[in-house]
Amino acid sequence: MSASTTCTICQTELQGDYCTSCGQRYLGRRVNAWDVIGGWLSGLLAPERSLLGTYRQLLVNPRYIVNNYWSGFRGYYLSPSQLVVYMLFVFGLHLALVNQNILGMEVNVSGVSDSLKAFLSPQLFLFLLMIPLLALSTAGVYYRQKHSFPEHFTAAIYLFALWATLFTLLYDMLYLLLGIELGPLWCFAAIFLWSARVFSPEGTAWYRVLLNAVLSILMLALLFAILLGIAYLLDPEGAIEQG
Numbered sequence: 001m002s003a004s005t006t007c008t009i010c011q012t013e014l015q016g017d018y019c020t021s022c023g024q025r026y027l028g029r030r031v032n033a034w035d036v037i038g039g040w041l042s043g044l045l046a047p048e049r050s051l052l053g054t055y056r057q058l059l060v061n062p063r064y065i066v067n068n069y070w071s072g073f074r075g076y077y078l079s080p081s082q083l084v085v086y087m088l089f090v091f092g093l094h095l096a097l098v099n100q101n102i103l104g105m106e107v108n109v110s111g112v113s114d115s116l117k118a119f120l121s122p123q124l125f126l127f128l129l130m131i132p133l134l135a136l137s138t139a140g141v142y143y144r145q146k147h148s149f150p151e152h153f154t155a156a157i158y159l160f161a162l163w164a165t166l167f168t169l170l171y172d173m174l175y176l177l178l179g180i181e182l183g184p185l186w187c188f189a190a191i192f193l194w195s196a197r198v199f200s201p202e203g204t205a206w207y208r209v210l211l212n213a214v215l216s217i218l219m220l221a222l223l224f225a226i227l228l229g230i231a232y233l234l235d236p237e238g239a240i241e242q243g
């Protein structure tokens with residue numbers, strides 16, 4: 001029953017609550033009844049704490065959070081893929097309890113077989129398409145900063161997941177309380193404004209940030225036009241319909 005003095009994973013001598021080598025936490029005592037109850041409570045509350053911290057920082061200082069991830073720091077703020085999990089959770093609640101629109105949009109995919117339609121649901125299609133297109137548009141507009149594509153891609157996931165989640169929560173609140181339906185433009189405007197905040201160098205004047213946001217919206221429109229052109233050439237009858 002004596003307290004351990006070395007880490008059970010890497011055998012490093014313990015000098016505090018956390019192993020200095022592998023980061024394993026040591027409580028300094030054996031398991032007790034509180035661990036059984038408290039483990040569940042902290043399991044529910046701890047991700048929420050880092051979730052709210054990540055959202056708050058992404059709203060206030062998006063460049064810092066995205067740069068932190070690009071630089072290889074992990075575990076304190078949530079990663080882009082973790083935000084996607086929360087976004088899908090919010091989407092799921094929204095689809096089950098409110099309505100079938102995603103981001104204020106009703107999206108129909110025609111020209112695919114019924115069996116494929118179930119797999120390639122409009123929501124999944126939109127989701128899979130939006131993030132690479134957003135990454136391509138920032139790669140085009142901010143090409144001079146020489147960021148790698150994985151950097152553009154992870155920034156796109158962060159900003160899309162942030163605003164898709166917040167927009168869906170706001171949409172549902174306004175829809176359920178006041179009967180107002182928010183249009184998708186608000187969500188996309190916010191995503192592009194925040195991506196301009198991430199990619200514009202520090203100290204950029206606000207009107208330049210705004211201009212960068214407009215430029216990347218134009219870039220996205222161009223990419224969409226090219227994609228629709230390709231879809232039309234491949235299948236003139238059943239191009240993607242949006243409405």
Ligand SMILES: [Zn+2]
Pocket residue numbers: 007008009010011012019020021022023024
């Ligand atoms: Zn260790």
